[in-house]
Amino acid sequence: MSVSEAKKKVGGLAGVVAGSSAICTCGLGNGLNYYGYSIEDLANEATFEEVAYLLQFAKLPNKAELEDYKEKISANRELNENLKAILRAIPKDVHPMNLMQSAVAALGALEGEKEDFSDQDEKIIRLLGILPSVLCYWHHYANFGKEIDFKSEQKTIAGYFLEKLDLKEPREDFINAMHCSLILYAEHEFNASTFTARVCASTRSDIFSAVAAAIGALRGPLHGGANEAAMHLIQSFSSVEEAIKGVNEKLEKKELLMGFGHRVYGLGGDPRNALIKEWSKKLGGDSMLYKVSEAIEMLMKEKKPNLPPNADFYSASAYHFMGIPTEYFTPIFIMSRVSGWCAHIKEQRANNKIIRPSSEYIGPEPRKFTQIQER
Numbered sequence: 001m002s003v004s005e006a007k008k009k010v011g012g013l014a015g016v017v018a019g020s021s022a023i024c025t026c027g028l029g030n031g032l033n034y035y036g037y038s039i040e041d042l043a044n045e046a047t048f049e050e051v052a053y054l055l056q057f058a059k060l061p062n063k064a065e066l067e068d069y070k071e072k073i074s075a076n077r078e079l080n081e082n083l084k085a086i087l088r089a090i091p092k093d094v095h096p097m098n099l100m101q102s103a104v105a106a107l108g109a110l111e112g113e114k115e116d117f118s119d120q121d122e123k124i125i126r127l128l129g130i131l132p133s134v135l136c137y138w139h140h141y142a143n144f145g146k147e148i149d150f151k152s153e154q155k156t157i158a159g160y161f162l163e164k165l166d167l168k169e170p171r172e173d174f175i176n177a178m179h180c181s182l183i184l185y186a187e188h189e190f191n192a193s194t195f196t197a198r199v200c201a202s203t204r205s206d207i208f209s210a211v212a213a214a215i216g217a218l219r220g221p222l223h224g225g226a227n228e229a230a231m232h233l234i235q236s237f238s239s240v241e242e243a244i245k246g247v248n249e250k251l252e253k254k255e256l257l258m259g260f261g262h263r264v265y266g267l268g269g270d271p272r273n274a275l276i277k278e279w280s281k282k283l284g285g286d287s288m289l290y291k292v293s294e295a296i297e298m299l300m301k302e303k304k305p306n307l308p309p310n311a312d313f314y315s316a317s318a319y320h321f322m323g324i325p326t327e328y329f330t331p332i333f334i335m336s337r338v339s340g341w342c343a344h345i346k347e348q349r350a351n352n353k354i355i356r357p358s359s360e361y362i363g364p365e366p367r368k369f370t371q372i373q374e375r
């Protein structure tokens with residue numbers, strides 16, 4: 001077999017069942033479900049904290065459990081002085097995904113997990129509480145030289161993040177849209193970043209290392225970075241006509257249209273799309289940006305029906321309508337997906353075997369070593 005034939009055969013592990021999990025189903029024909037609850041019910045009926053609790057403890061919380069969980073997450077918003085010093089040293093032109101990854105790695109050094117992982121649930125709550133503070137502290141310091149505090153009346157991650165980003169009381173509809181987006185992004189089976197987290201956890205590494213590794217995988221535009229890339233695509237057109245012309249040109253050149261296509265969803269599309277599109281429409285339905293987005297979606301439906309929009313396409317415009325800077329779209333994904341990653345880390349640890357697949361060797365036959373002076 002030639003190298004190019006072999007490369008094609010490997011095919012990004014498409015369709016390969018790489019392990020078992022009780023957390024999530026997607027692409028099996030019964031929709032997207034977290035522990036059996038449909039994404040539609042969760043997005044329409046729950047808050048993000050209920051979903052994070054579900055992912056962490058495999059059951060929905062009752063009222064008292066939810067209040068207690070929210071209190072604990074809120075109590076974990078503070079940054080310690082060493083972490084603040086690290087964040088202040090990171091310049092403003094750094095991509096915020098590298099900033100977030102550095103912060104999580106630094107937390108591992110500063111507040112590491114116990115060797116026997118007996119504090120893993122506390123560390124998950126720490127990560128849920130601190131990640132919005134990390135981004136907002138760095139944002140205000142790097143851009144305006146201002147150090148923010150972490151006091152807030154907001155009881156949820158959605159409200160707290162929006163308040164600390166703009167340093168003003170967030171709009172109620174923005175908070176609700178953010179809950180929906182965080183719920184949609186929370187979990188998605190063996191996607192690239194979750195699988196990365198599981199591989200790292202399978203070596204018995206600590207939770208901060210596993211999450212930092214996952215952030216690295218999420219950053220790329222074929223995965224989490226697609227929401228940022230989709231925004232750049234949409235914003236590159238100032239009218240519907242321009243968008244149609246531009247997208248047609250891209251398709252002719254076989255360029256990737258960011259925010260479209262998905263490894264596990266076929267023609268039926270990504271069930272998260274309709275839910276976040278509804279919010280995008282509510283927040284900015286009259287704007288040219290929304291009209292351009294819909295025009296791109298319609299054109300793709302006509303020209304590439306097998307590539308429906310994924311969750312990232314309308315997440316981009318929804319975040320934009322909330323006034324969130326584009327480069328923070330993927331860091332928000334971290335604030336949510338950390339709940340899914342940690343659910344998988346716990347599940348992996350509960351029945352662990354190191355993840356170490358084999359490769360099909362396509363290199364040269366064994367050969368004689370040549371001395372350096374003979375090469």
Ligand code: COA
Nearest residue numbers: 221222223226255256257258259260261262263307310312
């Ligand atoms: N725009 C244009 N063409 C696309 C496309 C897109 N967004 N996604 C896939 N295609 C094309 C591929 O070029 C390929 O064409 P070919 O058969 O002529 O070579 C074909 O559709 C099959 O795609 P493939 O790359 O094999 O699918 P995959 O399962 O490996 O990749 C994604 C899945 C998600 C990585 C891919 O669809 C993509 O890159 N999408 C854009 C990035 C994105 O939105 N990512 C977020 C996912 S939630």
